[in-house]
Amino acid sequence: MGLVAVRCGMPSWEWMEALLNEWLWQEESWLPPGVTWQDIKMKEDEGRFPLPRDLVYTVPLAFAFIALRFIFERLIALPLSKHLGVKDRIRIQADSVPKLETFYKQTSRQPLQKEAVSLGKQCGISQRNIQTWFRHRRNQDRPSNTKKFCEASWRFVFYLISFTAGLGSLINTPWFWDHRECWRGYPKQPVAVAHYWYYILELGFYLSLLLCVSVDVKRKDFKEQVIHHIATVFLIGFSYCANYVRVGTLVMLVHDSSDFLLESAKMFHYAGWTRTCDSLFVVFALAFLVTRLVVFPGRVVHTTLVLSLEFFQPFFGYYFFNTLLLVLQALHIFWAYLILRMLYKFVFLGKVERDERSEDESEVDDEEEAPEEDGDEGSRKQRKGAINCKLASLANNCVLNNLTSQRKINCRAQSRKAR
Template identity: 75%
Template structure:
């Protein structure tokens, strides 16, 4: 296996600039100067990913659930579908949204009218929708990790020259030593995204599910490739830029689920500004520029150069997609006073949902009364809902039970 990997995967022309050899990456220049990154270091990310999954399970139940209750997160009351075995079998094995002919056929089999069959499927779908508590727990876990990762990453990079001057990323490349803190920064980030990919089937499913999976896969390949090719310096900057806005988004989600509208709106505005600046300005014009343009001033392009930049461009395309959603929703709200539909709601969201909120005692920042257009109701008008899995603004008022 090792010989096969050396022959097909670890060829020097794939990973290193012309004239460089793997032996050069194994040379030591003295004690206390760090070491070169080795591909085998990344195997630590596998147990780290499973450790994250275990810790997340404990975190959500021991910290996130009690925190949600203190903030006032309420789960909506949903009408449970009556037990009808034939309909349940069709729901599980065929489709959650039967066609008109299938509704008529099922109605004849079960002795129900078409309206009753449609109502049963609506109630059954709503049973599978994630509760506010589940979504709050997911947002809390991601907020915790992104905040810790951004704080620790920024602290480890403050005294590095490449944080302030991107050309320093290529001084001595690829024979650049990596410190233990940056090596573990890589392993923890890779382990976290592996855990997200492993849990993607049980997490809240959004309409941009495919984009999220592509993002996770591209990030995993980017982290792994950049570490093996010793693009660690620019890689730490890429991770720092991403974490800088992610924890703001997750905190806005948390307050959204708790109906703290003013706090949610304020955090969303800050997130939108940070996201647009970091993902549409800093990332392309500083980081991608240094990997595509500045790099050529030091070395001739090789295969690894093209692979690395293609992965960065995939991430940038996703940034543009999400920025477009944000800007379009803000535009609709600012110039039309409303948002016509939810761009990133749950995949199972429906306009005829029959869930009802529990009785809410209210509060200084809690939502009250009808939704009104205005600067203080951004979240209620689905500007934040595009990033927090809520239903469309045009959904009907809850039915009387």
């Protein structure tokens, strides 16, 4: 009512700012009961207090990360992929059929049987050839190993630098060892310059991932990844505005501690370094299960849910922050389930066949052999590449069958000896 009364005598921008301050920055939402904005003001000699306007810099920083990633992938990641021996499969190019191309882009990438029959009549092509065309067309859109390697190497570099810098800035802080220190003196807690940049860079990076999610390689956990990025952006932004910086730095450190191991395992997987990939994946799985299922809920979530109540009464920020943490924990449990499936396969099959967490594409199609008609040299190369891929797959299956048979023989021999 007060704003409405003075609306006529205020410029529009001042009125909007006053309205924003009245509704968005209510003390009951951001501060514990009995604490006002005046109580947490700091003098210059007391240190830096986090202000919401600081987060504005993360938007141009996100675009800067996208530009830096573009340069990194072409000048560093691409030559590195060639040096490590990353190879792309030769895919058969689908013939140019405008009606099928229009249906593929505008209607569906996998037509139903009725749709395939209708398309066949329109184009004068058999139903089998229609299905083959769509299979080849889908395979054309599947990302190459080089593209996936470049993406993984970019995330690996950031997560490694972020974890190293974050650990170096936190290891000597009192709240790193005693989590009650996260709340002692809250909310009037100064923020160090190192932790300020830790926050700004992390938020800018996750914003860049969210902006690029539509052009990046889509995994089978695509929806969970989007939810994770959105929850992380809200978590970092809200915790900074509410001055949950101390516990927020611990949350970011826990996440970065295992992510760079996963990205390094992906890089060696694309390069065909199977043993190195398997070893790194086992290390990552152990680190992930310990940090996300033990340290995160047992230490970080416990201090925000339980220990914080020793210093202040619950308020909106308390419930909102902990809700976001629980959303992340639910995603951790989902990914832990996929990782445990991988460990099961590694223990009982002796090989990590694929990354159950996020390595599969959303759809998988078998490569088809090239048509039998005579064509140019490019078509012959495609046919040769497709045949080689099938021979390699057949050889791998034979090796796996031999290994399985050998294991059964060994088990029977051990049983006889035991008897």
